[in-house]
Amino acid sequence: MDYKDIIASYASKPGGIIEAYHAVQKELSYLPEEAVAEAARVFNLPVSDAYGVATFYSMFSVTPRGKNVIRICESAPCHVAGAAQVIAALERELGIKMGESTADGQFALEFAECVGQCQATPVITINRKPYLDVSPATVPTILAEYK
């Protein structure tokens, strides 16, 4: 679906801009400048406010990034359970650093705070789906699902 149609479908929801942004990102993985401007128009906001919302929330990105967004929880419980080793394994497997995307546009690597699955630390999410008890050894298998 075109981002214009997506945003339009939330027009009648008071305060629905955040829901609209989620829906756009599901298609495009980020919020292009035109989509932010369109949201401002549809929700009757100054463009600066629509941009302010887009940049406030950590799940939204206003710069292009890989299609599959991998987020690594580095909150204290995951930190003490070995999140650093998982980060190293992901960086090695994908050949990029945290905060970067792969050249083929397939993956983006981001930090996250607690994602609420702390019974099985360390935890990563891919496109918001959680993977539990992750270790450097399980990283390649998890990534294979998306290749």
Add this chain to the structure above:
Amino acid sequence: MAEEMRIVLRNYGKIDPLKIDDYIAQGGYKSLEKASSMDKEALIEEVRKSNLRGRGGAGFNCGQKWSFAYKADADEKYVIANADEGEPGTYKDRLIMENDPHTLIEGMAICAYAIGATKGFIYLRGEYPQLIDVLNTAIAQAKEKGILKSFDIEVRSGAGAYVCGEETALIESIEGKRGEPRFKPPYPPSEGLWMKPTIVNNIETFASIPVIIEKGGEWYASIGVPSYPGTKVFTLTGDVNNKTFVEVPTNTTIREIIYQFGGGIPGGKKFKAVQIGGTSGAFIPDSLLDTPVAFDNMSAIGATLGSGAVLVLDESRDIVDVTTRIAKFFEHESCGKCAPCREGTARMHELMQLVNSGKGGQQDIELMQKLGNVMSIACLCGLGQAAPAPVLTTIKHFGTDYNAKLM
């Protein structure tokens, strides 16, 4: 021996969460029926008498809060369930919603009747997308059965901002804005969502309501510690044998939670510290573990009950390093609206990094104490006020660990 007691998790593992008939077979929605036949003031008085205090961290008397919204005169009122659950190490609200979504809906509907609201929102953190369908299915089932007659509930997603758990930031977020906390007063029960009277309660708070209505306020008030009665769900992480959850009466001690339910420390290691209430909580040494977990008992030892997260560290852990990571969390999550927090969390993180890397001195410790004290008074919302707690309490109880890293 402390024993588990399940009130908010009473249906855990007993029902199919996606079948409303399962919930009804366990006596579900009887309390809503009973509440709807009661006088509103009598209903609110029953909740107040239970002395149920909010499970979202601030511990305000639930019935009293409802009475403010009930008395407020307005053409529209709102009920909001706070499912933002951003406190690291916490997943209790997810457990309730995943396993028993109807108990949340029933609690919200009772509140709506009591205060006179026709519209409700569940503000669900963006990290729980799998729950959107569960909640919407449950809401649709309750509508279909004619249970939710004059009350509509809408699920709204957050997008990864810890501060949006703060009730006025949450309200701003539902309104489609940046999640920055508002100045208070006015408080939400008088002017909340779209400036209308609004009740914001935690998921665990709402889940307690049906049982309180069923068994009575007095029954509930008699469980656990009288100043903070009832049960509390704890989620255990870090160096414990059972990384699990447990719902216990509030007179259970921290030691019982770690050793009896958590099964103690793995690998024959010794206990070092526990942080309760999530990342904004205090670190507690062994000498204080016999404290009951109830709200005021925790405050008395300079700690907070908070969300009920329990992070255990064994003797091999570098507590200064863990605290540095926590300081980074607050720098990242500060919304930037007020200077003491925006600047304070950044400087605190900087100083912790300095000390942690062996480049700090005694003067940096003193600076952090001074900065922490200012922040706990001067910050606009609870985020900035609580942010220094891990630093201040580790300096206090684990000073030797800091000294070992000083230049």
